[in-house]
Amino acid sequence: SKIRRAFARLPCVKGVFLLGNVQELTGFSKHKHTFEALQRTGYLCGLRVAGLRFVQVGDPVIAHELMQISDTADKGWLYSVFERLTSKNVPSIFSSPTNSYWKSIRKGVAPAFNGGNLRQGFSRLNDLLPAVLEHIRQVGTGKSVNIESIASRVTMDAIHLAIFGKTRGCVERVSEDTKPEMGIVLQDAFDVIAAIAPAPWLLNFTFLPAINKAARAVKRLHAQNQELIRDLRASDPPSSSLGAHLLSLHDSKTGQLLGDHQLEAELGTFFGAGFETSTIAIGWALYSIATHLKVQQKVAAELQQHNLLASPAEPKPRALEWDDLGKLEYLRNVIKESMRLYPVVAGGTLRALKKDTKLGPYPLAAGTAISIHFYSIHRNPAYWDHATEFLPERWNVPNADFVQPKAGMAAGNVKPDDISADVKHEAEMSSKPNREGARGARPSDGINAEELWKPDKSAKISQERSPVRRFMPFSSGLRNCVGQNLANTTVLTFVATMCSHFHVDLAPEMGGPEGVEKITTLALTLHVKGGLRLNFTPRSQA
Numbered sequence: 001s002k003i004r005r006a007f008a009r010l011p012c013v014k015g016v017f018l019l020g021n022v023q024e025l026t027g028f029s030k031h032k033h034t035f036e037a038l039q040r041t042g043y044l045c046g047l048r049v050a051g052l053r054f055v056q057v058g059d060p061v062i063a064h065e066l067m068q069i070s071d072t073a074d075k076g077w078l079y080s081v082f083e084r085l086t087s088k089n090v091p092s093i094f095s096s097p098t099n100s101y102w103k104s105i106r107k108g109v110a111p112a113f114n115g116g117n118l119r120q121g122f123s124r125l126n127d128l129l130p131a132v133l134e135h136i137r138q139v140g141t142g143k144s145v146n147i148e149s150i151a152s153r154v155t156m157d158a159i160h161l162a163i164f165g166k167t168r169g170c171v172e173r174v175s176e177d178t179k180p181e182m183g184i185v186l187q188d189a190f191d192v193i194a195a196i197a198p199a200p201w202l203l204n205f206t207f208l209p210a211i212n213k214a215a216r217a218v219k220r221l222h223a224q225n226q227e228l229i230r231d232l233r234a235s236d237p238p239s240s241s242l243g244a245h246l247l248s249l250h251d252s253k254t255g256q257l258l259g260d261h262q263l264e265a266e267l268g269t270f271f272g273a274g275f276e277t278s279t280i281a282i283g284w285a286l287y288s289i290a291t292h293l294k295v296q297q298k299v300a301a302e303l304q305q306h307n308l309l310a311s312p313a314e315p316k317p318r319a320l321e322w323d324d325l326g327k328l329e330y331l332r333n334v335i336k337e338s339m340r341l342y343p344v345v346a347g348g349t350l351r352a353l354k355k356d357t358k359l360g361p362y363p364l365a366a367g368t369a370i371s372i373h374f375y376s377i378h379r380n381p382a383y384w385d386h387a388t389e390f391l392p393e394r395w396n397v398p399n400a401d402f403v404q405p406k407a408g409m410a411a412g413n414v415k416p417d418d419i420s421a422d423v424k425h426e427a428e429m430s431s432k433p434n435r436e437g438a439r440g441a442r443p444s445d446g447i448n449a450e451e452l453w454k455p456d457k458s459a460k461i462s463q464e465r466s467p468v469r470r471f472m473p474f475s476s477g478l479r480n481c482v483g484q485n486l487a488n489t490t491v492l493t494f495v496a497t498m499c500s501h502f503h504v505d506l507a508p509e510m511g512g513p514e515g516v517e518k519i520t521t522l523a524l525t526l527h528v529k530g531g532l533r534l535n536f537t538p539r540s541q542a
């Protein structure tokens with residue numbers, strides 16, 4: 001009742017009688033409706049649906065307070081629903097509160113994503129792409145492809161490479177024009193979670209046909225995860241791989257190596273967190289390029305500058321190399337801008353207050369559930385000029401990931417080189433070399449994938465307080481995405497290769513950007529219902 005009383009003082013948006021804000025919290029376009037609610041209420045408001053109450057935050061400064069290493073808030077109870085996806089409701093790196101278990105897993109797996117290891121695995125990732133290029137050529141000019149079906153085969157194999165050091169052969173069957181079987185199982189189970197998130201107990205009512213279908217999807221995922229563990233135990237993954245790291249992890253409570261249920265939770269999490277997200281990020285990046293001709297021309301010019309662009313005179317340009325990723329600055333900015341306007345995890349992250357806390361002017365009670373809405377933060381006009389326009393150039397400014405100091409901000413208190421605790425921590429957590437990584441990941445070892453997304457990581461922040469992040473497609477603070485270097489590398493490699501070989505257009509049947517907008521929906525991810533269709537015209541054609 002304390003939560004309820006405090007909640008009642010928040011600006012709220014009128015909802016449906018008894019049910020509440022169904023449109024903002026459960027509707028097809030809930031990302032837009034929540035954003036509109038936040039716009040009307042000063043970027044902090046209370047929304048409720050069927051007895052559940054959420055404080056929505058669309059202001060990066062307030063979000064910053066909540067996502068820091070403070071004891072203000074932690075991952076909330078809603079994350080336990082993800083544990084339904086693994087057997088026995090075991091916590092994982094994703095669902096666990098920020099405790100010693102989480103810390104031991106995070107520290108243990110982070111090195112698998114460091115620059116040295118990604119660099120080592122790059123050529124195998126890159127080797128996946130010729131089959132994709134060939135498939136698109138075979139489809140032919142004037143016919144559209146579902147880019148998510150195609151990209152998902154690469155992202156699935158890329159995650160397999162990261163875990164097992166080998167692919168699952170998904171790209172080999174790219175001509176099937178569907179997502180790989182394993183991805184379909186994952187997606188079905190995640191659809192269940194998105195639908196029943198606030199009421200996971202619903203899964204017990206298996207006598208209802210819809211729930212029965214959902215329960216079967218979750219069961220299939222459990223079986224799939226168990227098969228992955230058997231594979232992992234039977235194979236001998238390279239010591240730099242994520243799989244080897246997982247196999248050598250100890251439970252901080254028992255001191256024992258992780259058991260099967262824990263491994264299942266972790267493996268399921270890595271596939272669940274990395275597959276759909278990376279796939280859709282590729283889709284949004286190519287959509288943005290396809291719908292902005294001048295941007296596409298600039299991307300092509302940059303590729304040409306590095307001899308990576310196909311043309312009638314040069315139908316087979318040289319293959320992309322690891323070092324190119326560091327040089328394609330404009331394309332990286334294009335991808336960042338697409339992640340700003342279309343953050344895959346648009347609904348953001350959830351926190352529960354650990355103690356009574358004032359958010360902005362509103363005192364809230366311990367236990368209050370807070371939703372940090374990335375979509376709104378990324379479009380909040382108080383923090384972004386021309387917030388709804390697609391402007392890759394905005395990323396040319398140093399430290400553009402962070403709230404820019406405004407005139408009148410305590411300029412006298414500038415502390416040069418002050419990197420905030422969480423940024424330092426992020427860097428430490430993700431860059432400690434592992435045993436083999438120590439060989440592969442020396443700082444002098446050429447371009448490190450972690451450095452690719454400058455100015456963020458190497459930011460020299462000069463603000464009085466720790467820097468406030470306004471760009472957070474991978475979340476922010478300690479609980480940010482541990483796989484973001486792999487994601488960024490996969491997305492950039494895929495998009496660069498496609499743009500090297502093809503001119504990309506939005507397929508006419510999508511009905512232009514307006515048509516795409518109409519069928520864009522937010523479940524767990526912000527995606528185009530039914531998939532995004534694009535036309536590819538080979539640049540080698542005259």
Ligand code: HEM
Pocket residue numbers: 093094095106159269270271273274275277278279281344345348349350472473474475478479480481482483484486487488
């Ligand atoms: C473009 C692709 C991706 C996006 C946009 C993305 C985004 C995110 C976000 C927003 C979070 C925080 C979620 C929350 O707080 O509820 C997160 C966490 C996480 N992501 Fe990603 N992710 C991507 C790719 C990946 C990949 C490729 C992997 C690994 C294979 C991965 C593994 C994880 C894990 C394990 C966590 C939990 C980290 C922790 O709590 O310590 N993600 N991701």
